[in-house]
Amino acid sequence: MTVTTHVFNTMGTTASLRFAGPVPSDEVLLQVEDAFAEFDRRFSLYRADSELSRIATGELTLAHSSDAVRDCYRDAMMWSHRTAGVFTSHRPDGVLDLSGIVKAAAIAAAGTILDTFGMPSWVLNVGGDILTRGSINGSAWRIGITDPDARTSLLCALEVQNPRQAVATSGTAERGEHIWRAPATSDTLVRYRQVTVVADDIVTADVLATAILAGGPQWCDDILDRFDVDALTVDDHGGITASPGLREAASLILG
Amino acid sequence: MRARATILGALSSIAVFAVGWQLGADGQQSETTTSDTAAGSAPTSTVTPSADAGSSTATPAPTPSASASETTTSAVSGTFTGTSVHTRFGDVQVQITVQDGILSDVTALQLTDQDSRSVSISNRAAPILRQEVLSAQSANVHSVSGATYTSNAYLTSLQSALDQAGL
Numbered sequence: 001m002t003v004t005t006h007v008f009n010t011m012g013t014t015a016s017l018r019f020a021g022p023v024p025s026d027e028v029l030l031q032v033e034d035a036f037a038e039f040d041r042r043f044s045l046y047r048a049d050s051e052l053s054r055i056a057t058g059e060l061t062l063a064h065s066s067d068a069v070r071d072c073y074r075d076a077m078m079w080s081h082r083t084a085g086v087f088t089s090h091r092p093d094g095v096l097d098l099s100g101i102v103k104a105a106a107i108a109a110a111g112t113i114l115d116t117f118g119m120p121s122w123v124l125n126v127g128g129d130i131l132t133r134g135s136i137n138g139s140a141w142r143i144g145i146t147d148p149d150a151r152t153s154l155l156c157a158l159e160v161q162n163p164r165q166a167v168a169t170s171g172t173a174e175r176g177e178h179i180w181r182a183p184a185t186s187d188t189l190v191r192y193r194q195v196t197v198v199a200d201d202i203v204t205a206d207v208l209a210t211a212i213l214a215g216g217p218q219w220c221d222d223i224l225d226r227f228d229v230d231a232l233t234v235d236d237h238g239g240i241t242a243s244p245g246l247r248e249a250a251s252l253i254l255g
Numbered sequence: 256m257r258a259r260a261t262i263l264g265a266l267s268s269i270a271v272f273a274v275g276w277q278l279g280a281d282g283q284q285s286e287t288t289t290s291d292t293a294a295g296s297a298p299t300s301t302v303t304p305s306a307d308a309g310s311s312t313a314t315p316a317p318t319p320s321a322s323a324s325e326t327t328t329s330a331v332s333g334t335f336t337g338t339s340v341h342t343r344f345g346d347v348q349v350q351i352t353v354q355d356g357i358l359s360d361v362t363a364l365q366l367t368d369q370d371s372r373s374v375s376i377s378n379r380a381a382p383i384l385r386q387e388v389l390s391a392q393s394a395n396v397h398s399v400s401g402a403t404y405t406s407n408a409y410l411t412s413l414q415s416a417l418d419q420a421g422l
Contacts, residue, residue, distance in 0.1 A: 003397065005418045014409035016418050018397060103403075125414060128401040136397065144413065146401030152413055157396045171402025196400060224378045231380050241380035 003136065010036040011103055012046065013127030020121035020136040028117045032110045036126075039106035042068055043098050056095045069098075076101045079207045083223070086215040087207050104168065104206035107131050111202070130167040131202045132160050143167050148194040148234050155234065158246065160198065164230070168205035169196040170213040190217050194234040198246060204229065330356030397422075 004023045007016050010033065017032065044050045051069050054060035062073060076089035076098055091097045107124060111131050114122055121134030123141050132141045140159035147155040148171055160167060171194035195213040199205035208229055212220045220231055220241075230246035337349040352360035399414045409415050 003421060005421060007418050009406045012405055013403060014406050014415075016398065016414055018418075123398045125398045125400070127403040127409075128399070128414075129403070130398050130400050132398075141398065142396045144396035144399040146399060146413065148402070151401065152411075154396070154399070154413070167400045169400045169402055194402060221379050224380060233380060240383050242383050243378055243380045245378075247381075247383065 008033055011040050011044070011106070011126070013103075015124070015126040018123045018125075019119065020134065024117065024119060028114070028119065031113050031117075032124075035109045035113055036106050038068075039102055039109070042066065043072070043102040045095070045097060045099065052096065052098060062096070072098050072102060072105060075105070075203070079211075082226075083207070083211040083215070083219070086219055087211040100210055101203060101207060103127065104129060104203040107202045128169050129202060129206055130160075132165045132167075133162075135161060145169065145196050145232060146194075148172075149238060155240070156232070158198070163200045164198050164245075166199050166202040166205040167196065168199075168202060168209045169194060170206075170209040171195070172213075190235045190237075190239070192216060192220075192233045192235050195220075196232040196246075197229050198231075199227075199229040332356075 003018050003020060005016060005018045006023055006029055007014060009015070015036065017029075023029070040050075041047065042051045045052055045056065047053060051060060051065050055062055055065060055069075062070065065073075073089070073096070076087075079087045079101065080089060087100065089096060089098055089100060103126060107126050107129060108131070110124060111133070114124070114133065119133070121136060123130060123132045123143075128146070130143055132143075135141065140161040142157050142159055144154040144157045145167075146169070147153040158167075192213050195209045197205045197209040197212065199208065204227065208223055208227060208231075212223055212231060212233065215223075217233075220233060223229070224231060224243050230243040231241075232243075232246050233241045235241075332354050334350060334352050337351075339348040351358055396417070399412070399417065401412070401414075404412055
């Protein structure tokens with residue numbers, strides 16, 4: 001069985017949707033693309049007419065925004081509480097910015113569409129965050145993790161299968177220091193420059209990757225204790241750590 | 256439920272108990288003239304109380320499985336089992352062994368998952384060497400996860416190469 005690929009641009013990045021077997025009908029692909037476009041129209045701060053931009057300027061209040069925006073805001077608040085504010089939905093200047101959760105929410109919505117159409121085996125990669133279903137020729141999908149020191153090289157690869165089907169990576173390599181990080185102090189001598197989290201769903205993976213990147217090693221331990229996820233971290237000095245489950249998943253194809 | 260905090264809490268409660276027993280043993284010594292060398296040279300407990308000892312809810316319920324020492328000293332001996340606490344690692348329980356008022360052993364019980372397999376209580380990320388993982392080849396993967404890239408950066412990314420190659 002071969003892999004077929006559908007590539008499209010959305011949310012300022014590029015999405016790659018790969019199927020084990022033939023590409024599905026245009027209707028399926030159109031609905032997937034529409035799902036991303038709708039999230040982008042509502043939430044992008046790069047669009048002056050989006051709801052989030054209108055909230056930022058004060059033209060629209062959160063209370064009068066759409067159900068979709070308020071649902072997303074509620075989820076972002078929940079994650080903020082769960083991570084004691086390490087994951088935040090507000091920029092330092094106070095503007096409500098849900099981009100930390102919107103891309104993952106859009107990936108999840110697109111995944112639901114593919115499930116609804118009965119697509120059994122696919123990999124959806126949007127700007128480096130990945131949701132998968134099924135397998136390829138009876139084997140698990142293999143996901144490479146980029147090396148933050150050499151973006152065209154892989155740090156490692158791992159296999160993902162049900163139920164651990166989501167992989168998200170946060171880092172400072174591609175877009176610069178867009179994520180707030182705790183300053184290095186005597187208690188936090190190590191800062192991460194890239195964090196990958198593997199989880200059952202893409203929102204959890206994405207939010208916790210961001211939270212661990214922002215919070216550093218102390219938060220990594222805490223999050224691994226409290227959430228059923230795995231993590232791979234790369235620090236400022238190039239040191240790598242992996243949680244037991246991820247070490248196992250990686251060794252499956254690298255040992 | 257935070258497994259680590261729970262365990263630390265349980266252990267710290269035990270530590271408090273153990274210190275109490277050690278004090279009791281010392282007091283016994285000072286009243287009697289016989290010196291018990293074992294108790295006198297009590298090693299410092301290896302269990303360190305954590306900062307949140309006061310908030311611990313896992314108080315060990317003494318269930319002595321050994322009768323009190325046959326000697327005249329009142330120092331406590333026996334095995335004590337803590338309350339079972341449910342965590343995402345499964346039910347966790349701690350058992351301590353006390354000999355003449357001194358904590359001699361701490362054993363974790365019931366560290367099993369739903370399938371009754373033994374599991375590690377620690378899910379912490381541990382260091383790995385680059386050499387352990389560097390053999391990954393991009394040709395062997397179906398998709399690449401990395402820090403968010405722009406549409407422009409995608410063009411020079413590994414993912415783009417994979418998509419074009421159709422691998």
